[in-house]
Amino acid sequence: MKPFFPLSVGLLALLAIIVPIQPISSVPSKRVFTVEASQYAYSPGVISVNPGDMVTINLVATDVAHGMYIEGYELAVFSDPGQSASITFVADKNGHFRLRCNVSCGAMHPFMVGEIQVGQNYLLVRAFGIATIAAIAFIVYQHKIRPQNASE
Ligand SMILES: [Cu+2]
Numbered sequence: 001m002k003p004f005f006p007l008s009v010g011l012l013a014l015l016a017i018i019v020p021i022q023p024i025s026s027v028p029s030k031r032v033f034t035v036e037a038s039q040y041a042y043s044p045g046v047i048s049v050n051p052g053d054m055v056t057i058n059l060v061a062t063d064v065a066h067g068m069y070i071e072g073y074e075l076a077v078f079s080d081p082g083q084s085a086s087i088t089f090v091a092d093k094n095g096h097f098r099l100r101c102n103v104s105c106g107a108m109h110p111f112m113v114g115e116i117q118v119g120q121n122y123l124l125v126r127a128f129g130i131a132t133i134a135a136i137a138f139i140v141y142q143h144k145i146r147p148q149n150a151s152e
Pocket residue numbers: 066067101102103104105106109110112
């Protein structure tokens with residue numbers, strides 16, 4: 001087999017890793033989320049936004065007082081029992097950031113966490129690209145070697 005084939009497959013796989021991916025929706029928009037906080041979880045537990053979005057989180061404490069601290073953004077909001085409090089910010093940092101309760105709300109308080117995802121999961125997209133290239137390469141490789149093996 002000529003070295004061209006494995007080389008081109010390797011090149012394609014490399015491209016899948018280094019090619020910059022543009023966000024599908026790059027127009028920043030206003031996003032409002034109502035997050036219920038109760039012992040010892042947020043609902044929803046994961047919030048996904050696009051980079052540049054103006055994000056408002058309405059935190060509603062349904063049982064006891066809860067808070068929310070957004071790591072990476074260094075922002076905090078606090079809600080009294082049965083009340084809601086809101087926080088608004090621009091999601092100008094890409095990545096996954098942990099949300100955690102910053103009010104001692106009970107025994108399991110340290111485990112009250114959530115997550116805000118800013119931007120797409122590009123790692124997953126790239127992994128899918130490489131997997132697709134590998135699958136196609138495998139099929140092409142099978143087609144190329146079969147006739148040779150049959151004649152031997
Ligand atoms: Cu807490």
